[in-house]
Amino acid sequence: MFWLGLIVLIPLAGIFTRAASLGLSDFFTILVDPRILEALKLSFGGALIGALINTLVGPVVAWVLVRYEFYGRGIVDAVIDLPFALPTAVAGLALAALYAPNGWLGAPLADAGIKVLFTPLGVIIALTFIGLPFVVRTLQPVLADLEPEIEEAAATLGASRWQTIRKILLPALLPTLLTGFALAFARAVGEYGSVIFIAGNLPYKSEIAPLLIIIKLEEFNYPAATAIAAIMLVMSFLILLIVNLLQGWARRRTGYAG
Amino acid sequence: MDVTEKSAPIRIDVKDLRKSFGAFAALDGVSFTVQPGELLALLGPSGSGKTTLLRAIAGLSPAEQGTIHFNDEDATTLSLRERRVGFVFQHYALFRHMTVFDNIAFGLRVRPRRERPAESEITQRARRLLEFVQLGGLEKRFPAQLSGGQRQRVALARALAIEPNLLLLDEPFGALDAKVRKELRAWLKDVHRETGLTTLFVTHDQEEALELADRVVIMRNGRIEQIGTPSEVYEEPATPFVCEFLGNVSKFDCTIRDGEAEVAGSLFPVGEENGLNGPGVAYVRPHEFEIVIDEHGEGLPATVKSVRPFGPTVSVELVLAGRDGPIEIAVPRELIGLGDVQPHRVVHIRATAARIFAAG
Amino acid sequence: MQFISTSPRLANVSEPLTVRFLLLGLTLVYLLAMLVLPLGVIFVEAFRKGYETYAASLLTDDSIAAIQLTLLVAAIAVPANVVFGLAASWSIAKYDFKGKSFLITLIDLPFSVSPVVAGLIYVLMFGAQGYLGPYLQAHHIQIIFAVPGIVLATIFVTFPFVARQLIPLMQAQGSDDEEAALSLGASGLRTFFSVTLPNVRWALLYGVLLCNARAMGEFGAVSIVSGHIRGKTNTMPLHVEILYNEYNFVAAFAVASLLAFLALVTLGLKSALEWRYGGELAVSRGH
Numbered sequence: 001m002f003w004l005g006l007i008v009l010i011p012l013a014g015i016f017t018r019a020a021s022l023g024l025s026d027f028f029t030i031l032v033d034p035r036i037l038e039a040l041k042l043s044f045g046g047a048l049i050g051a052l053i054n055t056l057v058g059p060v061v062a063w064v065l066v067r068y069e070f071y072g073r074g075i076v077d078a079v080i081d082l083p084f085a086l087p088t089a090v091a092g093l094a095l096a097a098l099y100a101p102n103g104w105l106g107a108p109l110a111d112a113g114i115k116v117l118f119t120p121l122g123v124i125i126a127l128t129f130i131g132l133p134f135v136v137r138t139l140q141p142v143l144a145d146l147e148p149e150i151e152e153a154a155a156t157l158g159a160s161r162w163q164t165i166r167k168i169l170l171p172a173l174l175p176t177l178l179t180g181f182a183l184a185f186a187r188a189v190g191e192y193g194s195v196i197f198i199a200g201n202l203p204y205k206s207e208i209a210p211l212l213i214i215i216k217l218e219e220f221n222y223p224a225a226t227a228i229a230a231i232m233l234v235m236s237f238l239i240l241l242i243v244n245l246l247q248g249w250a251r252r253r254t255g256y257a258g
Numbered sequence: 259m260d261v262t263e264k265s266a267p268i269r270i271d272v273k274d275l276r277k278s279f280g281a282f283a284a285l286d287g288v289s290f291t292v293q294p295g296e297l298l299a300l301l302g303p304s305g306s307g308k309t310t311l312l313r314a315i316a317g318l319s320p321a322e323q324g325t326i327h328f329n330d331e332d333a334t335t336l337s338l339r340e341r342r343v344g345f346v347f348q349h350y351a352l353f354r355h356m357t358v359f360d361n362i363a364f365g366l367r368v369r370p371r372r373e374r375p376a377e378s379e380i381t382q383r384a385r386r387l388l389e390f391v392q393l394g395g396l397e398k399r400f401p402a403q404l405s406g407g408q409r410q411r412v413a414l415a416r417a418l419a420i421e422p423n424l425l426l427l428d429e430p431f432g433a434l435d436a437k438v439r440k441e442l443r444a445w446l447k448d449v450h451r452e453t454g455l456t457t458l459f460v461t462h463d464q465e466e467a468l469e470l471a472d473r474v475v476i477m478r479n480g481r482i483e484q485i486g487t488p489s490e491v492y493e494e495p496a497t498p499f500v501c502e503f504l505g506n507v508s509k510f511d512c513t514i515r516d517g518e519a520e521v522a523g524s525l526f527p528v529g530e531e532n533g534l535n536g537p538g539v540a541y542v543r544p545h546e547f548e549i550v551i552d553e554h555g556e557g558l559p560a561t562v563k564s565v566r567p568f569g570p571t572v573s574v575e576l577v578l579a580g581r582d583g584p585i586e587i588a589v590p591r592e593l594i595g596l597g598d599v600q601p602h603r604v605v606h607i608r609a610t611a612a613r614i615f616a617a618g
Numbered sequence: 619m620q621f622i623s624t625s626p627r628l629a630n631v632s633e634p635l636t637v638r639f640l641l642l643g644l645t646l647v648y649l650l651a652m653l654v655l656p657l658g659v660i661f662v663e664a665f666r667k668g669y670e671t672y673a674a675s676l677l678t679d680d681s682i683a684a685i686q687l688t689l690l691v692a693a694i695a696v697p698a699n700v701v702f703g704l705a706a707s708w709s710i711a712k713y714d715f716k717g718k719s720f721l722i723t724l725i726d727l728p729f730s731v732s733p734v735v736a737g738l739i740y741v742l743m744f745g746a747q748g749y750l751g752p753y754l755q756a757h758h759i760q761i762i763f764a765v766p767g768i769v770l771a772t773i774f775v776t777f778p779f780v781a782r783q784l785i786p787l788m789q790a791q792g793s794d795d796e797e798a799a800l801s802l803g804a805s806g807l808r809t810f811f812s813v814t815l816p817n818v819r820w821a822l823l824y825g826v827l828l829c830n831a832r833a834m835g836e837f838g839a840v841s842i843v844s845g846h847i848r849g850k851t852n853t854m855p856l857h858v859e860i861l862y863n864e865y866n867f868v869a870a871f872a873v874a875s876l877l878a879f880l881a882l883v884t885l886g887l888k889s890a891l892e893w894r895y896g897g898e899l900a901v902s903r904g905h
Contacts, residue, residue: 061649079654088733095656154364
């Protein structure tokens, strides 16, 4: 267990002591730098949007995979894990090529006047890509475990299918959906590899916070790098805390474990 | 008490219902009629098709063949909503994220707008149902905060709220412990009397079926073995299976000769339908034996294994020569001097009644 | 069987066929665009100029050095995490001690910390301006911008994979088997190898699989500590980035295709394990 402490705990404490040693005023001077603010906004905003997209699409995907039987379901199910398994740099490279103005998807989008490469939209696409399995994989087992009798009961009581989904299934899945959202969000905030290629990293525009940490490090500006890292850790922690509270509330409110 | 505000109860006609799961025939040509206002039990071992039958009537899993009529209306063409079936699930299937009140009101609130009662009327009706199922005051609780018996009552109130045409209950007491089970049994009988609804319930407990139901449908392998009142199926079982399933019988092999068979020391006439000659099986219930303490050797010799002299009848276990396992008989306490019937003593017994079937 | 049907137990209450087709169609199109196309583009781009260019770009000294380094890092990090993972899950599952739930949270930490932050941590620890920097310099030990740093960062980010698979399984299995073996006179070590290990072998393999995929593919954390010295501290994912930035796209996609292939093999084995030993692994799944 000594190793665990050495590898995990001490270094993390290091960030905070480093950040703390900056002193409050220095700390804030660094953080109000507009370039850093923009980067933080993009990382958190993009992660939020990506996680929201996944929270909308994920349930549909999970639903289809759990409830419908079709040829190739096993393969489709395995494909969901691709963002887990594909090294982030490879994913980033692939997304950049795919959405380049001459890419398979980039070309039609460019024709429609939508530019993805080197824009915040590209960042959002990358963050949606890596977050999908978190939502789907969290939902799947819960969806599979729902008693079919609950839906049958609603049907015998005269509820339409849509009413059953809206009034019975969604509340039942809400805590789990929040868990999936939190996981996807946490992962997206800190994501680096799959974003930087498609983002193009234009300062003030498509530069994410983790990249800025690296840039600051390369400039040997350790205080700035540490400050960004510290604020990211704190904000992630706060958001996860809120989601956790929401989840506890939903679980109590709905009687469903998530 | 007027909880359902209903017109006359309906009749259900089931004709030649068939359904299979793969190679397994869950329903293999089932036909019967449920009279308006009847309380009917579907009784059988697991896998006999009784739950499949109930779900087919509810419209939850349609049969592949056959028809179901509610009065003169073909139910198979009706949607679940139009069927208006009050269905109580084995594990209640309450909506866990809704209060007891919201559970009960659900069926009213999901109605299309023009059929939906005003919220004040919904409230009123739900309150009345809560009183009816003796849960007044618990409307703000969540299902997780209720006991099993209370959940069952909520499930029933929820089913009654939609003013159902008929009430279907799947193993209504299966998940409850013995004491609550007995209480709810009496209560269900009351509910049936007060609502007057045509009611079907599934059970694998023959005691429950015989005690509660107006008539019992006994099922096996997707077919109906017998339909009848509790006393009919008990006294005049149509098949060996019904005999054995209704519990506690001793089975004897016998030979039918010239319309008679000798069973356990007595000679019984055999109806023509069971064949006049050939091998047969006979079933005798515990109280259909008598002990003969006569020395002339009339009846079957049997060795007393144990005596349990509790209650109005005395239960005696006996070992018969050439027979695997002991048989149980019940004799009125006053008919035997307890001193004569003691372990290890040999007595003679005789059957006073028997149901005899051609073997095979 | 029809092309699309609902699971048998729900055949009675389901969506209309048109809705089902619509949902399935949308799902398939979405997954195709979001997941399958990126995978396809890698291989198409890699072979755009033919097989020979592909092979040639993989056989440069720098590429070979990157492949070797990646294999070396995985060869150290994965066994290390197997040992740590076994030790951690063993102590969590079989013993009661204060701060146990804290420890479990701690094990998950690398999942929730950005890999870039993880890398930063090591720079702050071992870098020239780090806490241990002066000491290390005095003793001529180089960790940051060298292989040891890469290995450490990789161990950090892949730490949870093995432990997370094992902890729930070991907890579910309890210590009855071990106690039985010990009471029969088996030694502690013998008990571990003949009772504990076989009980968890598939979950362990599953964890190793995921751990290895991440170890070979880790980018963010490694990027910070490596220093990108070609032929020396460049792992495959880092090499991909360098080649891309040099507009050497075919080579970048060629190296990426190797990693993508690794991901496919991982997915295949993972699905096979889940299919074959689903019940056993189910204990450990669910985030």
